[in-house]
Amino acid sequence: MLKFIRSLFGPKATKVTAGELANKFGLELRGDPKTIICGVAPIAEAKPGQIAFYSTEQNSSAFKILPIEVLENTKASVILLQPEQVEHAPHGRTLLLTPSPRGNIVKILGEIYREKPRFGISPDAIVERGVFFRSKKTVYIGQFATVERGAVIEANVKIYPGAYIGRGVTIGNGTIVQTGAHIENATIGANCVIYPNAVIGKDGFGYTRQNGKNVFIPHVGRVVLGNRVSVGANSCIDRGAMTDTVVGEGTKIDNLCQIAHGVVVGKECFLASGVGLAGGTVVGDRALLAGHVGVANGVKIGDDAEVGANSGVFRNVPDGAKHMGYPAGPGTEFMRHYAWLRKHVNSND
Numbered sequence: 621m622l623k624f625i626r627s628l629f630g631p632k633a634t635k636v637t638a639g640e641l642a643n644k645f646g647l648e649l650r651g652d653p654k655t656i657i658c659g660v661a662p663i664a665e666a667k668p669g670q671i672a673f674y675s676t677e678q679n680s681s682a683f684k685i686l687p688i689e690v691l692e693n694t695k696a697s698v699i700l701l702q703p704e705q706v707e708h709a710p711h712g713r714t715l716l717l718t719p720s721p722r723g724n725i726v727k728i729l730g731e732i733y734r735e736k737p738r739f740g741i742s743p744d745a746i747v748e749r750g751v752f753f754r755s756k757k758t759v760y761i762g763q764f765a766t767v768e769r770g771a772v773i774e775a776n777v778k779i780y781p782g783a784y785i786g787r788g789v790t791i792g793n794g795t796i797v798q799t800g801a802h803i804e805n806a807t808i809g810a811n812c813v814i815y816p817n818a819v820i821g822k823d824g825f826g827y828t829r830q831n832g833k834n835v836f837i838p839h840v841g842r843v844v845l846g847n848r849v850s851v852g853a854n855s856c857i858d859r860g861a862m863t864d865t866v867v868g869e870g871t872k873i874d875n876l877c878q879i880a881h882g883v884v885v886g887k888e889c890f891l892a893s894g895v896g897l898a899g900g901t902v903v904g905d906r907a908l909l910a911g912h913v914g915v916a917n918g919v920k921i922g923d924d925a926e927v928g929a930n931s932g933v934f935r936n937v938p939d940g941a942k943h944m945g946y947p948a949g950p951g952t953e954f955m956r957h958y959a960w961l962r963k964h965v966n967s968n969d
Contacts, residue, residue, distance in 0.1 A: 633659040633732050638698050638714045641671075645727055650706070651714030657698055660729055666696035671728065673700035675721040700725055738778060754793075762799075774810070786821065792847065805859045809847035809869065818851045824858035824865075824881025824899060837861055839881060846870070846887065852877060861899075868905065886923065904939065928954075 639653025656669065663672035663686065674691040691701070691708050698714045700721045709715055718724050738760040741747060745761045750769030753759060759773055762781035767773065771785050774793040779785065783797045786804025791797065793810040801814045805821035814820065826837040841860025846869030851857065855877040857865060865879060868887035878896040879885065885897070886905035894912035897903070901915045904923035915921065915933040925937045928944030928951065937943050945954040 633657075634734065636732060638671075638716060641698075641728060641731070642716055644731065645718075645724055647700075647724065648703070648717040649714070650717065651698075651712075653714075655698055655714040657732065660725070660732055661696070663694045663696060663699070664690050666694055668695055668697050670696050671698040671700060671716075671732075672696035673721040673725040674705060675702060676705070677702075677720060677722050700728070742781075789821070805841075806843040806845070806857075808845045809849060811848050812845055813850045815851060815853040815855075815875070817854045819856045820845075820851065821859045822856070824861060826861050826881055826899065841865065841882065843867075849873070852893070855879075874911075892929070 636657050637653060638649060638651065638655040638657065641647065641657070642649040642653065657671045658669040661667065661670045661672055663674050666672035672694055674686065676685050678685065688708050691699070691705060692710065694710065696713070698716060699709055700716045700718065701709065702719060702721060703717050706715060706717070739758065741759070741761040742763045744763040746766040747761060748767065748769040751767050752772045754773065755775035758775045760778045761767065762779065764781055765779045765783045767779065767785040768787045770788040772790040774791060776794040777791050778796045780797060780799045782800045784802045785791065785797070789803050790807045792808055792812065795808055795810060795812040797803065797814045798816045800817040803814065803820045808814070821843045823839040826839060827834045828837055829835070839859050839861045841862055841864045843857050843859050843865045845867045848870045849867050850872045852873050852875035854875055855873055857867065857879040858881045859865060860882040863882050865881060865883050867873070867879070867885045868889065870888040871885055873891045874893040874895070876893050877891050880897055880899040880901070882899050883897045883901045885903045886907065888906045889903055890908045892909060892911040895909045896914045898915060898917040900918040902920045904921060904925065906924045907921050908926045910927060910929035912930045913927045913933065919933055919936055921927065921933065921937045922939035922941065924940045926942045927933060927937065927948060930946070931944050931948040932946040933943065933948045942951040943949055944951050
């Protein structure tokens with residue numbers, strides 16, 4: 621019974637053929653172009669009718685290369701793989717060849733499991749007069765969502781139930797604002813995803829102490845998100861006090877992150893869960909901050925830098941550097957300190 625219920629409400633795959641995928645994504649096809657694909661699965665678990673991928677790409681240490689026997693024994697009807705692995709594919713299977721199976725499986729997942737289009741404004745939504753729609757017929761606004769006057773809603777925007785869009789907010793083309801998200805004092809780029817209960821554009825934690833009392837500093841800046849930015853569930857991005865808080869194009873922010881007032885994050889960065897950036901922090905392009913990294917006020921993290929999990933960053937991180945620890949420093953230095961500490965602790969036991 622449970623399996624039946626899951627089949628009703630689980631993700632629905634759109635049937636496609638191998639030939640259709642090859643044409644759409646520029647893949648080399650070997651085998652029957654009419655092979656039907658009904659779903660995607662890991663290569664070790666795939667069944668007939670599904671597509672799986674095998675890759676020796678090592679884009680990061682998180683990607684594990686599976687034994688070649690997994691490819692040789694797969695039951696998948698269609699296999700996405702690199703040309704040099706063709707000889708290991710089971711005989712008679714339909715193959716889609718590409719130098720980057722990892723990159724293309726992402727596109728195929730989006731194609732096969734794409735959500736059915738949603739359009740229209742719920743009668744239970746609150747949309748004030750003075751909201752500007754670029755193409756109202758392409759927009760979806762769910763039940764009990766609120767869009768206040770002065771907001772600009774571009775084409776193909778999806779605003780899910782219970783979301784709040786404040787006065788003067790701009791939501792870019794194709795952006796999705798999920799349930800319970802709260803956005804004000806912000807400009808959101810195209811094709812962004814704002815996950816449930818994210819809060820964007822509220823005042824930052826800006827105070828000054830006068831005569832022994834904490835006095836709030838009024839905030840007049842905004843939040844500006846570039847195109848293709850993702851903001852995870854329950855993450856907060858504060859508006860700037862006098863300057864804007866900026867997140868660059870393509871940057872991905874995980875759940876439960878805090879980006880304070882006046883922070884500038886570059887393009888194509890990854891901020892893992894629990895990252896906290898204090899006011900005035902500058903993060904360069906393509907930086908990677910692992911889980912629960914904390915960065916102090918005004919620190920600059922360079923382009924292509926990486927900071928290890930649970931690190932506390934109190935000084936600038938150069939371009940391309942890999943830092944870790946508390947306080948964070950070069951990774952090799954941290955490991956030497958750790959090895960010395962273990963050696964001397966064990967010698968005292």
